[in-house]
Amino acid sequence: MTNMMSKPKVTIHDIAERLNITASTVSRALNDNPRISDVTKKAVLKAAKQLNYQPNNIAAALRNGKSHIIGVIVPTADRTFFSSVVRGIEEIANKLNYKVIICQSYDDYEKEVQTIDALLSARVDGIIASIGKNTENFKHYKRAQEKGVPLVLFDRTTEALDASQIVIDDYFGAYKVVEHLIQQGCTRIAHFTSPKKVSVFKERFRGYTDALRDNNIPFDEQLVVSSNLQLEDGRKSMEQLLQLKDIPDAVFSASDYGAMGAMQILKERKIKIPEEIALAGFSNDPFTSFTDPPLTSVDQLSITMGKVTAQIFFEHLNSAGSNNFSQKIVLKPEIIFRESTLRKQEK
Amino acid sequence: MTNMMSKPKVTIHDIAERLNITASTVSRALNDNPRISDVTKKAVLKAAKQLNYQPNNIAAALRNGKSHIIGVIVPTADRTFFSSVVRGIEEIANKLNYKVIICQSYDDYEKEVQTIDALLSARVDGIIASIGKNTENFKHYKRAQEKGVPLVLFDRTTEALDASQIVIDDYFGAYKVVEHLIQQGCTRIAHFTSPKKVSVFKERFRGYTDALRDNNIPFDEQLVVSSNLQLEDGRKSMEQLLQLKDIPDAVFSASDYGAMGAMQILKERKIKIPEEIALAGFSNDPFTSFTDPPLTSVDQLSITMGKVTAQIFFEHLNSAGSNNFSQKIVLKPEIIFRESTLRKQEK
DNA sequence: AGTGCTAGCGTAATCGGTTGCGCATTAGGG
DNA sequence: CCCTAATGCGCAACCGATTACGCTAGCACT
Numbered sequence: 001m002t003n004m005m006s007k008p009k010v011t012i013h014d015i016a017e018r019l020n021i022t023a024s025t026v027s028r029a030l031n032d033n034p035r036i037s038d039v040t041k042k043a044v045l046k047a048a049k050q051l052n053y054q055p056n057n058i059a060a061a062l063r064n065g066k067s068h069i070i071g072v073i074v075p076t077a078d079r080t081f082f083s084s085v086v087r088g089i090e091e092i093a094n095k096l097n098y099k100v101i102i103c104q105s106y107d108d109y110e111k112e113v114q115t116i117d118a119l120l121s122a123r124v125d126g127i128i129a130s131i132g133k134n135t136e137n138f139k140h141y142k143r144a145q146e147k148g149v150p151l152v153l154f155d156r157t158t159e160a161l162d163a164s165q166i167v168i169d170d171y172f173g174a175y176k177v178v179e180h181l182i183q184q185g186c187t188r189i190a191h192f193t194s195p196k197k198v199s200v201f202k203e204r205f206r207g208y209t210d211a212l213r214d215n216n217i218p219f220d221e222q223l224v225v226s227s228n229l230q231l232e233d234g235r236k237s238m239e240q241l242l243q244l245k246d247i248p249d250a251v252f253s254a255s256d257y258g259a260m261g262a263m264q265i266l267k268e269r270k271i272k273i274p275e276e277i278a279l280a281g282f283s284n285d286p287f288t289s290f291t292d293p294p295l296t297s298v299d300q301l302s303i304t305m306g307k308v309t310a311q312i313f314f315e316h317l318n319s320a321g322s323n324n325f326s327q328k329i330v331l332k333p334e335i336i337f338r339e340s341t342l343r344k345q346e347k
Numbered sequence: 348m349t350n351m352m353s354k355p356k357v358t359i360h361d362i363a364e365r366l367n368i369t370a371s372t373v374s375r376a377l378n379d380n381p382r383i384s385d386v387t388k389k390a391v392l393k394a395a396k397q398l399n400y401q402p403n404n405i406a407a408a409l410r411n412g413k414s415h416i417i418g419v420i421v422p423t424a425d426r427t428f429f430s431s432v433v434r435g436i437e438e439i440a441n442k443l444n445y446k447v448i449i450c451q452s453y454d455d456y457e458k459e460v461q462t463i464d465a466l467l468s469a470r471v472d473g474i475i476a477s478i479g480k481n482t483e484n485f486k487h488y489k490r491a492q493e494k495g496v497p498l499v500l501f502d503r504t505t506e507a508l509d510a511s512q513i514v515i516d517d518y519f520g521a522y523k524v525v526e527h528l529i530q531q532g533c534t535r536i537a538h539f540t541s542p543k544k545v546s547v548f549k550e551r552f553r554g555y556t557d558a559l560r561d562n563n564i565p566f567d568e569q570l571v572v573s574s575n576l577q578l579e580d581g582r583k584s585m586e587q588l589l590q591l592k593d594i595p596d597a598v599f600s601a602s603d604y605g606a607m608g609a610m611q612i613l614k615e616r617k618i619k620i621p622e623e624i625a626l627a628g629f630s631n632d633p634f635t636s637f638t639d640p641p642l643t644s645v646d647q648l649s650i651t652m653g654k655v656t657a658q659i660f661f662e663h664l665n666s667a668g669s670n671n672f673s674q675k676i677v678l679k680p681e682i683i684f685r686e687s688t689l690r691k692q693e694k
Numbered sequence: 695a696g697t698g699c700t701a702g703c704g705t706a707a708t709c710g711g712t713t714g715c716g717c718a719t720t721a722g723g724g
Numbered sequence: 725c726c727c728t729a730a731t732g733c734g735c736a737a738c739c740g741a742t743t744a745c746g747c748t749a750g751c752a753c754t
Contacts, residue, residue, distance in 0.1 A: 011740055022704050027742060035702060054494065057468045058414060059740035062405045062709045069448075069469070077437075077449075078430040087425050090451060099465060101416075102424075102449045104437060118446060121404045122416070147401065260637055267639070290607055292614070292639035358710055369734050374711060384732060406710035409739050 010053045018047050030055070061123065069099045070313070071119035073129035075107045075156070080285055081302050082130065085154060088306020089128060089313075096314060098125070107132040116140040126150035126317050128309055131158060133196050152313040154305055156198055164316065164326045166309045170200045173298040173333040174207025177252055177280050180296075180335065182215045184343040186250035186278055190223040192237050192258040204254045204282065223248055227258070234261020242269070249277055250341070256281035256288050256297055263291060263340070279340040293339035301331055357400045365394050377402070408470065416446045417660070418466035420476040422454045422503070427632055428649050429477065432501060435653020436475060436660075443661060445472070454479040463487040473497035473664050475656055478505060480543060499660040501652060503547070511663065511673045513656045517547045520645040520680035521554025524599055524627050527643075527682060529562045531690045533597035533625055537570040539584050539605040551601045551629060570595055574605070581608020589616070596624055597688070603628035603635050603644055610638060610687070626687040640686035648678055 012026040019026075021040065028036045029044035047053075061067040072089060074082040090100050101124065105112040112132050117140070119127055127144055131153065138160050145151050145163070157165035181189050191208045194201040205224075212219055225240055227233035234257060241248055242265070253259035259281030266273055273279050273293055281288060284299035308329060316324055359373040366373075368387065376383045376391035394400075408414040419436060421429040437447050448471065452459040459479050464487070466474055474491055478500065485507050492498050492510070504512035528536050538555045541548040552571075559566055572587060574580035581604060588595055589612070600606035606628030613620055620626050620640055628635060631646035655676060663671055 009740095013740080023741075024705080024743075025703055027740095028703085031742085037702065040702080052490075054464075055468050056409075056470060056740055058405055058409045058470045059709090060742070062403075062409050062711095063740080063742045065709075067405060076434070077424065078427060078434050080425060080427075083425040083430050086449075087423070087451065090424075099448055099450070099469060101446055102433075103446070104434065117401075121402045122446060123403060123405045143399075287634035287637045290634045291637050356710095360710080370711075371713075371735080372733055374713085375733085378712085382732060387732080403710050406739090407712070409741090410710080410712045412739075 010051045011056070012053075014051055015044060015047045015053060018051070019043055065123075066125055067123045068097060069101055069122065069124050071101045071103060071115075071122070071124040071127045073103045073105055073112065073115055073119075073127065075105055075130060075132050077102060077104050081155075081283055081300055084302035085130075085306035085309065088303040088308075089310045090306075092307055092310035092314070105132040105135075107134055109134050109137075113140045116144055120144060120147060120149065124149065126152070126313060128152050128154065128313055130154050131156040131198075133198055150313065150316040152309060152316065154309045155300075156200065158199070162326050164312050164328065166305055166312060166329045166331070167200075168300050168305065168331045168333045170203035170333075171207040171210075173282065173335065174204040174252070174254075175211045176207075176335050177282075177296070177298060178208050178211035179215070180337065181250045181252060181278055181280065181341060182211065182217065184250075184274070184278060184341055186343075187217060188220070188223065188246065188248040189217070189250040189252060190225065190241050190248040192229060192234065192251065192253035192255070192262070193224060193226050194229050194254060195226045201254050208252060229253070229255035229258040231257045231261045231264075234258035234263075235265050236261075238262035238265040247277075250274075250279070251277060252280045252282075254282050256283045256285040256295065259295055259297075259340075260287070260291065263295070274339065274341050274343050278343060284336050288336075289338070291340070296338045296341040297336050299334040299336050301333060305331060357398045358403070359400075361398055362391060362394045362400060365398070366390055412470075413472055414470045415444060416448055416469065416471050418448045418450060418462075418469070418471040418474045420450045420452055420459065420462055420466075420474065422477060422479050423451050424449060428502075428630060428647060431649035432477075432653040432656065435650040435655075436657045437653075439654055439657035439661070452479040452482075454481055456482050456484070460487045463491055467491060467494060467496065471496065473499070473660060475499050475501065475660055477501050478503040497660065497663040499656055499663065501656045502647075509673050511659050511675065513652055513659060513676045513678070514547075515647050515652065515678045515680045517550035517680075518554040518557075520629065520647075520682065521551040521599070521601075522558045523554075523682050524629075524643070524645060525555050525558035526562070527684065528597045528599065528625055528627065528688060529558070529564065531597075531621070531625060531688055533690075534564060535567070535570065535593065535595040536564070536597040536599060537572065537588050537595040539576060539581065539598065539600035539602070539609070540571060540573050541576050541601060542573045548601050555599060576600070576602035576605040578604045578608045578611075581605035581610075582612050583608075585609035585612040594624075597621075597626070598624060599627045599629075601629050603630045603632040603642065606642055606644075606687075607634070607638065610642070621686065621688050621690050625690060631683050635683075636685070638687070643685045643688040644683050646681045646683050648680060652678060 012023045016023045016026045026044050029041045072086060077083050086102060093100050103115045105115060112135055126149055141151055141161055151163045153163050153165040155167060157167055193205050209219055222244060225237040227237050251262050259279050263279055266277055271277055280296040282298045284297040288295040288297045359370045363370045363373045373391050376388045419433060424430050433449060440447050450462045459482055473496055488498055488508055498510045500510050500512040502514060504514055540552050556566055569591060572584040574584055598609050606626050610626055613624055618624055627643040629645045631644040635642040635644045
């Protein structure tokens, strides 16, 4: 119950006054400048502690133009994949004494533009972003780059920007899943995809078609259903497939939620998984291991992606000015085989 | 590629120079000060656009001591509950033109202390936190309060601090779940709890025992299993219960993961859920709706909690100085009834 | 003694806005 | 026509830390 409204506002000047030196000496002492004697340094540290001094990063940031804050933009933070990537980024950033501002675009273009603006005004030292689904114009990102703010993209990236990007090999993941389904004896494999222009879905689709082709399985347009890939979409898409004369014997969904929707329909119709229809998703969301049967999926190595992204980002940050070319890093995803696709007895 | 290293650094002085006015006028014009004529305001806005001016919040923050940034500390951002709360907070904060710095303590006391320090140095306008599991000393939070930085706690709170807190009624949630189990005909109801000193588990335990007592069901110590409540713990706890002479006919786990572990064991043993043993969890993690059978759980209204927390926080922020008492807000959780406990036919 | 170094610290400008105060100019009122 | 009151904007201090530059004292060396 002491008076909480006390705001001491202790500055380096207060420390200086108390020690009969100047603020510049205090500043140097606090920054461990070699030109300051150890005696003085210790006195400063001691006085700082006594006065309960709290450095003001804002003043420092204004002076040297570095805020030591980096902005991270994700479509949404409450999806496991993104929050795990953020976790990876934070881990690296914190080690380097940087703080992270997390912003969500909610896949809304306007919000994304505003966010970039807010980050630039906040004078972040750089931006790490995963582009919103509906974003097709990248001027706001370019504006940031023109102002000298490093930009690194992950997962949802674009070739329209000259920025380093870290993605997983969606093509590879999809190809391997479909190949696996074929090995399990499936021959009519459906695919849930998204009409969005986001490259990840195009890549997964390409992996799907290539795996079919390489295994001499004809591509059937009827087996490809396009939607927003949420749970409800998965349900509808599955129902649509079940109305075909010749129903599929496997479904590879480009999202776990889509696969989950399909699973619900199949179970309601008492269709056996994987015996009658095998099911695979993409992302390895935590829930996939808890479904019945557990869902085969593609793990995106989210934490690793976060760490790698942060590393690349700081490389750019530290080599600002020197010839620093954009690079594209592709991580190989890992297929998690679970019962929803295991027709043959293992071992 | 054009030269990316150009950093124009346009300031209000540049705008002022171009219009033959002073920086103060530009500043006022940009802030829509009534003492500036519309003609001048429009000219300033136009020039600002032409010069591609980007306001520097750091300078403004230094001058008026408000950074318009609030710090949020959570144990971990990749758990659905916390990331949803953060989402709620962000929604409100962004509307009020505040940005949010998210920090994770990883339930590590040292990290928590450092984080508070970093946030104070970053001169955040306030802090919203959920306390780490291992934190038993709250000096760091008190330090923040003493410096006049508003503090609001949610979910993992403490009475040791004079701060507003937003929690859910764990007692109520647990009581209602157990009551529901009894209504479904269960008479030997087991409980998974945690030995941690976190109050939420104690409250859930209290709700459990009270519901039993109020329904004249004897409390049996053997039916209470204490663990860390993760998936593996749930499995072990369930196995332990199944070795009793008189096995339970229901399990109420204080966490969803614990319940999921139990479900796995029951399914492996071909024990029917809910007919032989009913199962309920706590938190309503997204996966609970995808299990088979879907798991009854207690929804913690995470997004609501985030919004309410933010509202309370901003109330404190805006009434800084005036007599502003700490309040404790208790949200009623919502029981989500699913098939894992529904023995009787509904309708 | 004179010269050159270096260690150790001070001076003052600077980062980019913000704002209390003050000064003109014009409008309005008597 | 004089006086008061707005209106519109400039002046300059200020927020707190950083840093280029410079000054002084002390020591070594010739």
